[in-house]
Amino acid sequence: MRIELDYIIHAGLFAVLYTIAAIVSKIIGCGFGASISGFDRKASLRIGVGMIPRLGVELAMLAVAMASGSIGADALTVAILMVFTTTLITPPLLKWLYTGIG
Numbered sequence: 001m002r003i004e005l006d007y008i009i010h011a012g013l014f015a016v017l018y019t020i021a022a023i024v025s026k027i028i029g030c031g032f033g034a035s036i037s038g039f040d041r042k043a044s045l046r047i048g049v050g051m052i053p054r055l056g057v058e059l060a061m062l063a064v065a066m067a068s069g070s071i072g073a074d075a076l077t078v079a080i081l082m083v084f085t086t087t088l089i090t091p092p093l094l095k096w097l098y099t100g101i102g
Contacts, residue, residue: 007073007074007077007078008077008078008081010074011074011077011078014078015078015081015082018078018079018082019081019082019085019086022052022054022082022086023052023086023089026048026049026051026052026054026086027045027048027049027051027052028048029048030047030048030050030051031044031045031047031048031049032044032048033047034047034048042097045097046094046097046098049090049093049094049097050090050094052086052089052090052093053083053086053087053090054082054083054086054087055083055087058079058083059080059083062076062079062080
């Protein structure tokens with residue numbers, strides 16, 4: 001898979017908001033699930049952050065959607081950027097959560 005810079009520049013704000021929504025939704029959704037399962041606040045946050053990366057299922061779905069013509073190369077590029085970003089930011093965030101806040 002290839003990221004087209006022109007598509008990212010064109011998508012601009014949408015690509016950024018899409019990526020932020022993907023990150024925040026994982027932290028809130030998984031963190032809330034952990035919280036109602038009995039984890040304390042700090043552990044729930046760590047679980048939510050640990051669930052941020054999106055990779056296998058998303059890439060498989062994107063490949064199928066692209067092959068069927070359901071999405072174009074521009075949408076594919078924005079989604080790949082989100083997958084790439086969420087995969088890269090999680091390890092430093094987890095390190096900070098485990099060392100920075102106790």
